Amino acid sequence: MLPVVVVHGGAGQIPKERSEASTSGVCSAARAGYAILRGGGSSMDAVVQAVSQMENNPSFNAGCGSVLNVKGEVEMDAIVMDGKTLGSGAVSAVRNIANPVQLARLVMDKTSHACLTAEGANQFAWAMGIPEVPPESLITEYSRMRWKKNLAPDANPVECQMGKMGTVGAVAVDSEGNVACATSTGGMLNKMEGRVGDTACIGSGGYADNQSGAVSPTGHGEAIMKVTLARLILFHMEQGQSVEAACDLGLAYMKSRVGGLGGVVTVDPQGHWAANFSSLQMAWAAAQKDTLHYGLYTGEHFTQSIDTPQ
Amino acid sequence: MLPVVVVHGGAGQIPKERSEASTSGVCSAARAGYAILRGGGSSMDAVVQAVSQMENNPSFNAGCGSVLNVKGEVEMDAIVMDGKTLGSGAVSAVRNIANPVQLARLVMDKTSHACLTAEGANQFAWAMGIPEVPPESLITEYSRMRWKKNLAPDANPVECQMGKMGTVGAVAVDSEGNVACATSTGGMLNKMEGRVGDTACIGSGGYADNQSGAVSPTGHGEAIMKVTLARLILFHMEQGQSVEAACDLGLAYMKSRVGGLGGVVTVDPQGHWAANFSSLQMAWAAAQKDTLHYGLYTGEHFTQSIDTPQ
Numbered sequence: 001m002l003p004v005v006v007v008h009g010g011a012g013q014i015p016k017e018r019s020e021a022s023t024s025g026v027c028s029a030a031r032a033g034y035a036i037l038r039g040g041g042s043s044m045d046a047v048v049q050a051v052s053q054m055e056n057n058p059s060f061n062a063g064c065g066s067v068l069n070v071k072g073e074v075e076m077d078a079i080v081m082d083g084k085t086l087g088s089g090a091v092s093a094v095r096n097i098a099n100p101v102q103l104a105r106l107v108m109d110k111t112s113h114a115c116l117t118a119e120g121a122n123q124f125a126w127a128m129g130i131p132e133v134p135p136e137s138l139i140t141e142y143s144r145m146r147w148k149k150n151l152a153p154d155a156n157p158v159e160c161q162m163g164k165m166g167t168v169g170a171v172a173v174d175s176e177g178n179v180a181c182a183t184s185t186g187g188m189l190n191k192m193e194g195r196v197g198d199t200a201c202i203g204s205g206g207y208a209d210n211q212s213g214a215v216s217p218t219g220h221g222e223a224i225m226k227v228t229l230a231r232l233i234l235f236h237m238e239q240g241q242s243v244e245a246a247c248d249l250g251l252a253y254m255k256s257r258v259g260g261l262g263g264v265v266t267v268d269p270q271g272h273w274a275a276n277f278s279s280l281q282m283a284w285a286a287a288q289k290d291t292l293h294y295g296l297y298t299g300e301h302f303t304q305s306i307d308t309p310q
Numbered sequence: 311m312l313p314v315v316v317v318h319g320g321a322g323q324i325p326k327e328r329s330e331a332s333t334s335g336v337c338s339a340a341r342a343g344y345a346i347l348r349g350g351g352s353s354m355d356a357v358v359q360a361v362s363q364m365e366n367n368p369s370f371n372a373g374c375g376s377v378l379n380v381k382g383e384v385e386m387d388a389i390v391m392d393g394k395t396l397g398s399g400a401v402s403a404v405r406n407i408a409n410p411v412q413l414a415r416l417v418m419d420k421t422s423h424a425c426l427t428a429e430g431a432n433q434f435a436w437a438m439g440i441p442e443v444p445p446e447s448l449i450t451e452y453s454r455m456r457w458k459k460n461l462a463p464d465a466n467p468v469e470c471q472m473g474k475m476g477t478v479g480a481v482a483v484d485s486e487g488n489v490a491c492a493t494s495t496g497g498m499l500n501k502m503e504g505r506v507g508d509t510a511c512i513g514s515g516g517y518a519d520n521q522s523g524a525v526s527p528t529g530h531g532e533a534i535m536k537v538t539l540a541r542l543i544l545f546h547m548e549q550g551q552s553v554e555a556a557c558d559l560g561l562a563y564m565k566s567r568v569g570g571l572g573g574v575v576t577v578d579p580q581g582h583w584a585a586n587f588s589s590l591q592m593a594w595a596a597a598q599k600d601t602l603h604y605g606l607y608t609g610e611h612f613t614q615s616i617d618t619p620q
Contacts, residue, residue, distance in 0.1 A: 115511070116504045116505060116506070117427045117505075118427055194431050196427050207538070226397070231541055
């Protein structure tokens with residue numbers, strides 16, 4: 001059953017013209033994570049690699065391609081968590097960095113802290129030798145167009161956000177049974193400056209514990225936070241629920257209790273996995289036993305050999 | 311049994327010369343919160359009032375009296391959560407604000423977001439008409455002395471932090487059975503600029519749900535985050551554990567799993583409450599049925615009439 005990696009490219013309603021790029025993006029990220037696992041690499045290395053690749057892909061709302069805040073700027077959140085130690089690292093409202101997920105990992109590995117925010121996070125990046133990138137290098141034509149469109153006084157940022165690819169994330173379990181998660185996002189379209197969503201928040205935007213599993217969520221950040229979705233799903237698994245059932249219970253609770261839609265990717269240390277969502281769509285892909293699994297709409301589940309030429 | 315308010319002034323090892331001020335500070339904060347509840351006010355109003363009073367009290371590590379970061383500056387985190395709606399508001403790494411807990415409440419009440427950080431949080435404060443205070447007005451002689459002392463290369467910030475009063479917090483249930491929590495902190499002594507601890511993080515630094523209860527923790531922030539302590543304790547209560555047992559289970563787990571010490575104040579919607587800690591001391595006070603309860607060392611539990619002249 002081991003190793004496994006499962007990735008998502010955000011929950012929501014994905015515009016038709018972007019669905020192909022989303023699907024190929026998550027498949028490529030899952031392949032990249034799986035290559036690391038197959039080579040004996042750790043689940044942490046695999047999730048950081050998979051998420052970095054989606055940050056670099058302008059189709060997703062993370063890194064290059066992030067949505068813009070109300071001032072037209074990119075501010076990003078990211079988190080990683082290691083199920084062996086319960087150690088985590090996060091950054092919030094960080095700017096001018098190509099790969100926030102890698103910076104989050106450095107927070108975990110190189111500091112005694114679990115989260116650095118805003119200017120402090122950027123100073124840490126500088127101290128670690130991470131190059132600053134020009135702000136405009138993270139901004140796509142598409143995100144600028146959507147930002148302008150949603151400045152209209154009657155625009156609903158929650159609705160707009162759900163119409164755009166959300167947060168990206170990955171979970172993995174390596175051949176030693178260690179689980180890890182990583183999540184990265186540009187946040188919510190037209191958010192206030194300094195808004196921090198679920199992604200930087202342990203238990204909401206991700207959680208990993210070798211005693212239960214790892215979860216990376218996506219969807220309406222404030223709803224995910226209200227129910228601490230990642231931790232909630234793992235509590236269900238601790239109570240004996242299957243990965244699949246725990247995801248559905250968590251998502252159903254978020255919908256009924258606070259009206260929130262979203263999706264999750266989840267693994268357990270035995271290699272059971274799920275990619276479930278209550279939104280209309282979620283681009284997801286998983287790799288296990290040399291098979292690539294992927295889908296976009298509810299009920300969709302395609303498979304192919306991991307070695308099929310792309 | 312209703313209403314109830316329970317407050318803490320931080321877990322750790324409190325220097326003898328500061329223990330009296332800590333005890334009188336938490337008693338006064340509990341009285342202030344209880345006066346609101348007795349007057350028919352909401353649990354949210356009560357916890358914000360109690361925490362504001364401790365922020366204004368230089369004996370505590372929140373608001374005026376906050377510990378200093380590595381650059382000798384004050385950066386504060388705060389959170390509130392409303393158990394009726396699961397709505398929450400938080401600020402992280404905010405500067406030059408007398409009462410971060412009140413700003414956190416405005417984030418909940420006046421924005422569609424759950425957390426604002428750093429400069430964005432300060433801009434929001436300005437937009438809400440919250441006056442900026444001079445940075446030095448939040449810095450005490452004591453915190454400057456400790457900051458200098460702990461710049462020594464062999465200083466251990468975790469140990470130092472535990473030797474200082476920590477985070478302040480409060481939980482309450484009002485006569486309508488609504489629960490709420492609030493937590494506020496200057497964070498960890500000599501922390502990196504931009505470090506965000508548990509306090510701004512829902513589920514770690516606080517959680518409130520009318521279906522189970524409300525928790526405000528204190529202690530080593532990074533350990534609290536690893537186990538999402540507030541949410542963990544409420545999961546135990548959802549599984550049928552008493553308030554007291556759930557707090558002990560949560561704290562024991564944090565100690566055994568990640569070696570973390572701390573304390574919590576907890577209420578349930580029926581008015582059961584606890585103030586438990588695994589650290590050497592925690593200044594705490596509670597008010598219920600016109601009686602004030604308080605203590606500082608393990609096993610200490612004093613009571614007096616709430617109307618006893620102070």
